[in-house]
Amino acid sequence: MKNKIKKAPLHNSSLENIRHSLAHLLASAVLKIFPKAKLGIGPVIESGFYYDFLLPRPISDNELAKIEELMRQEIKQDLEFRGKSVTANNAKKTFKDQPFKLDLIKEFSKEKKNLTLYQSGNFIDLCRGGHVSNTKEINPEAFKLIKIAGAYWRGDEKNPQLTRIYGAAFENKNELDEYVARMKKAEESDHRKLGEELDLFMMDEDIGRGLPLWLPNGFTVRKILEDYMFELERAQNYKHVFTPHIAKEAIYKKSGHLSHYKDDMYSPLIIDDEKYYLKPMNCPHHHVIYRRSKKSYRELPLRLAEFGTVYRYERSGVLSGLMRTRNFTQNDAHIYLTPNHLETELTKILEMHKNVYTEFEMENYWYRLSLPDFKKKEKFGDIKNKKMWAAGEKALRGALANNGLDFVEGLGEASFYGPKIDIQVKNLYGREETIATVQVDFYSAGKFDLNYVDASGKEVPVVIIHRAILGSFDRFFAFLLENTGGRLPFWLSPVQVKILAVNDKVLEYAKEIEEYLLEKNIRVGLDLRNETVGKKIREGELQKIPYLFVIGEKEVVAKKIAVRERGKGDLGLKTIEEFFELSKI
Ligand SMILES: [Zn+2]
Ligand SMILES: [Zn+2]
Incomplete structure (x- = not known):
């Protein structure tokens, strides 16, 4: 028996409908600011929705608040979502100034079925449905526009690049706040940011x-x-x-890579009239x-x-x-x-x-x-x-x-x-x-x-x-x-201890400590810049260095160091021997 393709059920119909309706409201708001904006598509995604636009100028993150405000105004007007079925020709008339919509209509019209348009307030979109019946059902506090990104029309680099505005939406404000906090934390721990x-x-x-x-x-x-x-x-x-990083074509024929894996490999290099490939494995x-x-x-x-x-x-x-x-x-x-x-x-x-x-x-x-x-x-x-x-x-x-x-x-x-x-x-x-x-x-x-x-x-x-x-x-x-979160364990930290010298008078002692640590195979940095200790400590902490040794004139006299540990702060004055005992390095 042939398997029938089943339409995937919506896992949470009402939230799904809220998110989809918000995409309409987003497009409507953007058209109020840029009446000539060209509309792409506006689907529901895992945590919310997005909509793609061709805008007359780039927009910045701080313009999102204004767009959100316009969306909230529409929500408060208790707008109804009304659908109607139209022929492809009628749809073309409605969207005569919207080239991307015309593109979609052309494709849908191949199915030779009527299309559906949905209207809320003055805004009309081409879509299959799945909205709230009235904007009353949307909690105006439980959505947020979160970011702007670039995206090519239909994901193809040959097409125009559009501005994609992402929104997050949930049933209540608590869920939204939790999501926003989670994303913020994720961004802070993003290895691309930490790498920099x-x-x-x-x-x-x-x-x-x-x-x-x-x-x-x-x-x-x-x-x-x-x-x-x-x-x-x-x-x-x-x-x-x-x-070596390369090998002749024949071996990749033999291995099956050229028949099973070619799309993941680069074009061959020619050496003495023979083809070589960069190795994919x-x-x-x-x-x-x-x-x-x-x-x-x-x-x-x-x-x-x-x-x-x-x-x-x-x-x-x-x-x-x-x-x-x-x-x-x-x-x-x-x-x-x-x-x-x-x-x-x-x-x-x-x-x-x-x-x-x-x-x-x-x-x-x-x-x-x-x-x-x-x-x-x-x-x-x-x-x-x-x-x-x-x-x-x-x-x-x-x-x-x-x-x-x-x-x-x-x-x-x-x-x-x-x-x-x-x-x-x-x-x-x-x-x-x-x-x-x-x-x-x-x-x-x-x-x-x-x-x-x-x-x-x-x-x-x-x-x-x-x-x-x-x-x-x-x-x-x-x-x-x-x-x-970039706080690598001590044994993996690129700089394990950083010595922060307060001024040039302590230089000799700071170098003595550096020497001692090098002998113990500790990866050590020495900050001799003419900056305040406060600034040096802040920077050392931002670099997530496990231990900072502050050395001022007091420390030189006492033959000690002021130790700061990552995550714990000031541990007080210690001799270098006490430090090794304490830190169990
Ligand atoms: Zn829709
Ligand atoms: Zn292998």
Whole structure:
């Protein structure tokens, strides 16, 4: 039987209607200020609504209050929403000065049905309905225009850029206030803002979009993360390698990337008349290392790890700080093993995951077991070894159970080469993202001729696990910043202690303290600028440095330092030895 497409039910009809009606009122208000504004569309979104306009001039955030006021005036007039059905020709007459509406009418008229227009007060819009019957039903205190953004008509960069005004709307003022407070907090912890404030990374149009430049502070943290993972991996017998950022076309044909993944890759480079691609993944390079020599089952598992930089195409509209970039460095590894080692190895990997995420105090993440959906022929249609896929799934389930982990199942979320576990998180704004994956691969061994000699002397294909504990260093760093609000733990802070010298008279003593801290391997900064102590303290706090040492003439005489701790403030005068005892560094 054929599945009928059902119209999705509105999950909260009345709030949905309120939000949609507010979009009409927003358009009506904007037309009062700009009678010649051209109207785009005004849909309902998760927390409210938006409307797109082509305006005669840019508007600023402080004009939103005026628009809101005009909307409230309309609400108070108890306007009714009245609908009527019209022919496409009639609709064209109504919207003769509205090119975007005409665009929509042209498209809808292909369905050869009448269109509906809705009127409230003097404002008429082309729409399918779903309004309040009277503006009385809208609480004028429970909505707010929250931001202005640019958006291309129909999302196409070739079309005119419109001004999108976003509004939030709820049933009551409390819910609205809560939402606004939550968004404000999210913006404060946004890693793009923190990256700027804490001098961690930057972007520059001359280098290109989505290509982050890591500044000294950011690189310091990145290097600590790399060293931390390197040590953990080394202790578990991973072997680190380093491979080039490009490879010939033939290998990406073999790997299946050019047939399954081409849209995410960049155009080829030509070197000596041959095509090369920037690598979108590290796997092919590692597979070539594996096949360098004949392997026996006794040498397995072989764990090849790399902090491998990859390049993937992302549309400019979705680029977002370090979360979505065009190049990033994976905490990657490929483990080559026999099928009987699969569950044990996956158990170890998940254990490493758990330990690392606990260490970084990552919270609110969950595991998703991503399985194939054999009904989806285009993605999973050519899978022949379903038995192997089932064995992979069984091993993944076993590993989850061995670690006592709960998980959700994602049917159809498996990759084209095998089932996997995805570690999912919600970002600050509530969007779900994958932070890391563990994938079982039954596909590449055949493609790359990756075998081993088993106990009976027979050559058989090897099983491969692809895993990235931190995912990419870039994205993990972004999550870490947002989780901590930039207050990185002491061991990750780029500057752990900053010495604030009150004046030049204390210079010698300040340098003595600096020396002492350097010897103890503390990352230390020295602020000798001719500024007031108050200002230096404020700046040190804004940079979220764990400890500030204030040194004035009194401290020099006492051979002490005035210690300030992040989040706690003044801890009083201490000798340097007392400081180490107290802070347990
Ligand atoms: Zn409507
Ligand atoms: Zn891989």
